[in-house]
Amino acid sequence: MSKKSIYYKYRLILLLGAILASFGFDPKTYAQDISAPDTTDSVAVSVKNQDFPQWGYYTVRRDFRKCVSPICGGYFIKQVNLKATPCVDGVFREECYVSAIDWSSLKVSAYELAKIQNDDGSRVILRGNIVPVEFPGFGEFGNLRVKEAFVAATYAPTKGTFVGLKDNDIRCITTPCFSTDQLVLNKPNISQVSSIDLNQTGATREQIQAATREIFGQGLITVGRTEAVGNSDPTKKDVKFVARQFYLKVKPN
Numbered sequence: 001m002s003k004k005s006i007y008y009k010y011r012l013i014l015l016l017g018a019i020l021a022s023f024g025f026d027p028k029t030y031a032q033d034i035s036a037p038d039t040t041d042s043v044a045v046s047v048k049n050q051d052f053p054q055w056g057y058y059t060v061r062r063d064f065r066k067c068v069s070p071i072c073g074g075y076f077i078k079q080v081n082l083k084a085t086p087c088v089d090g091v092f093r094e095e096c097y098v099s100a101i102d103w104s105s106l107k108v109s110a111y112e113l114a115k116i117q118n119d120d121g122s123r124v125i126l127r128g129n130i131v132p133v134e135f136p137g138f139g140e141f142g143n144l145r146v147k148e149a150f151v152a153a154t155y156a157p158t159k160g161t162f163v164g165l166k167d168n169d170i171r172c173i174t175t176p177c178f179s180t181d182q183l184v185l186n187k188p189n190i191s192q193v194s195s196i197d198l199n200q201t202g203a204t205r206e207q208i209q210a211a212t213r214e215i216f217g218q219g220l221i222t223v224g225r226t227e228a229v230g231n232s233d234p235t236k237k238d239v240k241f242v243a244r245q246f247y248l249k250v251k252p253n
Contacts, residue, residue, distance in 0.1 A: 052166045052219040056129055057185045058085075058144065061121040063097065070099035070141050077144055079186045080125065080162040080223075088130050088142030098130060099141040106146045107252040116149050116250060123152040125162075125221060125247050150221045150247035153203040153211070158223045159244045162186075165196060166219035176238040180215065182226070193226060195240045200224070203246070211246050222246035 058077045065072040076095040079085045084092035103113060105128075116124055127148040132140050152158075164183040171179065176194030183190050196215070198208050214220040222243045229238040 052164050052181070052183055053127065054164065054183050054188070054190075055186055056127050056147070057162065057221070058126050058128065059121065060101070060124060060126060060144075070135050070138055074099040074141075075101060075121075075144065077126075077130075081184060081186050086130075088132050088140065096130065096142060098144045099133065099135070100143045101126075102128075102131070102143050102145040104145075106149060106250075108149070108250050109253055112250050116151070119151070123155070125150045149250040151250060153207045153246050153248060154201055156202050156245050160224040161226075162221070162223045163241070164219045164221055165193070165215050165241060167216045168192065178239070180241075182241060183219070185221070191226075191239075193239045193241045195229075195238055197240055197242045198222075198246060201243050201245055207248070210248055214249065218249065220246055221249075 057080050059080060061076050063072055063074050063076055067073075075098050077085070077098055078095045084094060085096050086092050087096035088098075103117075106113065108116075126144065126146050127150075128144050128146040130142040131145050133143045134140050162185040164181075164185060166181050166183065168179060168181045170177065170192075178192035178194045180193050180196060181190060182193050198211055203211070211220050211222075222241075223245050224241060224243040227240045227242055229240050
């Protein structure tokens with residue numbers, strides 16, 4: 001093999017190594033290295049022509065480790081629909097530890113706030129963003145600053161994709177009518193569905209009525225799957241969202 005061939009082979013190996021590293025084979029992937037919206041901020045990004053906030057939705061579980069605060073005793077949080085969540089230090093992890101939850105921006109009654117805080121995390125979704133807080137002698141930790149809270153309608157297990165369902169003002173004289181936007185939470189994905197099934201959740205008629213009002217209002221947080229339902233006319237295929245659980249917003253004062 002000539003020296004020139006060896007040189008180009010060496011350059012090709014270096015190029016392939018750089019490409020592999022850029023796709024996340026480095027042991028640490030940093031949030032600032034990924035070209036994506038600032039998903040730690042629930043109001044930083046919005047889909048064009050949509051007033052539904054699509055970013056910043058977290059599930060929460062308590063930290064029961066026994067050690068000194070703020071190192072332990074806070075919460076582990078993760079963004080729904082994502083395999084990794086950007087933490088306060090800029091590193092993506094399966095979960096982020098936060099030393100506390102800041103409820104000061106959540107304008108709800110003391111009774112509603114107590115219900116949210118007493119939940120074990122299995123029935124609550126919080127919308128907010130992680131903010132850095134300095135603890136003298138311990139360093140910097142993240143706190144979750146909450147803007148909105150949503151509580152599950154039932155105790156049915158969550159299964160599927162977390163989405164927001166919101167009426168898009170399309171009106172039709174025939175079916176199927178794709179009058180509902182389906183916005184995938186924490187991702188820049190939006191599509192339309194022509195029908196919604198909330199009956200699989202086990203919710204009461206009153207809860208389903210409340211959920212329907214939210215679809216026509218601010219939007220409904222739900223988790224489930226999309227199904228294509230065929231009929232005799234293949235050009236008129238119904239796209240249905242089948243919910244396994246939905247979450248009603250805790251109303252502000």
